[in-house]
Amino acid sequence: MTRNLFFLLFLLAAISVINAIPHKLNRRTSVFGQCPLSPALPTFDATIVPDPVVGGQLATYNISGTAQTDFPDDAEIIILISDAFGQAPYDSPFGGDFCNIPGNPPCPIKAGTSFNRLFSSVQTPDGIPSTFTDTILIMQADTTTSTIACAVATVA
Numbered sequence: 001m002t003r004n005l006f007f008l009l010f011l012l013a014a015i016s017v018i019n020a021i022p023h024k025l026n027r028r029t030s031v032f033g034q035c036p037l038s039p040a041l042p043t044f045d046a047t048i049v050p051d052p053v054v055g056g057q058l059a060t061y062n063i064s065g066t067a068q069t070d071f072p073d074d075a076e077i078i079i080l081i082s083d084a085f086g087q088a089p090y091d092s093p094f095g096g097d098f099c100n101i102p103g104n105p106p107c108p109i110k111a112g113t114s115f116n117r118l119f120s121s122v123q124t125p126d127g128i129p130s131t132f133t134d135t136i137l138i139m140q141a142d143t144t145t146s147t148i149a150c151a152v153a154t155v156a
């Protein structure tokens, strides 16, 4: 009797652990976060429509955050899809002006200032696999080309 009770409690405990495991597999969303770089770079928030992006279609990227360093006049955005962070992109990456966008306040964006930019026609490469990494880089090109902020999402 005591044994049966013990077994029952064990079973109930096991079931509650199983229920606590998030049902990740059905939720394919792009959650952007800090890029795995050393030294770490500032990051920002991004949401996409559609989420996740679909190969061969256009996507809208909504990028927002607070500039940790000044974003100069010639800041550029690069968006690329690859198998994993830092690997060769599928197709040519999307690249464009981060500043000089009609309807948006101009650059420079001073450190500590919040920003929000919408990029509405970003082509997603055709034939991307079902598991991929979406990387967004904000670059400066003035003196030496360098990345000033970075966000990455892995869709699996």
Ligand SMILES: *[C@@H]1O[C@H](CO)[C@@H](O)[C@H](O)[C@H]1NC(C)=O
Pocket (backbone or CB within 6 Å): 062, 063, 064, 116, 118
């Ligand atoms: C873009 O994201 C910002 C910050 O989350 C939000 O306030 C804004 O409404 C979004 N814009 C669109 C067009 O979704």
